[in-house]
């Protein structure tokens with residue numbers, strides 16, 4: 503696969519130049535250019551000369567492009583939910599997996615339902631084009647018959663820009679639907695889905711899964727005494743420290759008002775408890791600065807840790823962590839308790 507590093511830096515905003523050279527060309531909206539600098543395209547074609555030609559053209563117009571000659575490899579690249587591509591442009595005829603099969607494959611993945619896919623075809627015959635559109639391709643483009651055809655390039659680039667714009671907006675919407683706007687953590691909707699996925703993975707591969715439900719102590723008092731802006735500042739700061747504390751594979755969720763749920767995949771009780779206990783101590787020992795307050799506020803958290811057991815559902819797992827959290831609150835706050843062996847236990851020293 504050719505990577506972006508093998509090529510020259512893209513030149514931005516040059517689409518207008520192509521258009522000026524030909525009066526008959528469709529004039530592009532130049533305000534697209536800024537947004538397009540962020541668009542990443544995956545170009546799939548079994549012909550190396552085609553890959554090089556289209557890659558050069560797209561790069562010249564400011565797109566980040568990766569190419570591959572193998573549709574099944576393209577499908578693998580598009581399998582992780584955060585693959586980061588905003589548009590796929592695929593040849594129709596390729597050995598082994600063709601463009602239509604690629605479209606079918608990627609539309610089966612929920613996160614790719616809105617990913618724009620343009621198919622490239624040598625002929626406009628319906629028997630070539632319609633099946634891939636029916637499989638979920640967004641649009642088709644005829645291949646350039648001779649190189650440097652400005653009319654063809656104008657149309658091709660306009661289509662690419664429109665679809666890449668849609669891809670960028672879809673990514674933005676997806677991010678908004680998963681994120682809590684105040685803290686930038688995952689929201690409860692996404693958290694619930696991730697929890698189900700992690701439970702499935704844990705059972706399938708026989709690995710541990712720990713969760714910690716955590717709550718900021720006396721949060722209502724922060725709001726009542728210092729105002730809601732200070733309350734928001736505390737939430738933002740605690741969230742950011744939690745995100746910093748977590749490992750890349752962990753998932754930190756704003757579960758409710760001042761409640762956070764942390765998922766620790768492939769982690770047993772002892773390790774998860776060690777991580778959150780360190781967090782609890784560090785937070786307690788390092789007051790939180792909030793806007794418009796002269797002095798930093800001392801903020802503490804209480805929490806309950808639980809690990810997935812064979813009979814658990816997502817609800818029962820979180821409920822166990824919640825009962826440990828409740829006991830931690832009841833017995834003085836600023837502490838973590840473990841829900842283990844049907845009991846609520848302190849963290850072993």
Ligand SMILES: [Mg+2]
Nearest residue numbers: 548593595596
């Ligand atoms: Mg081909």
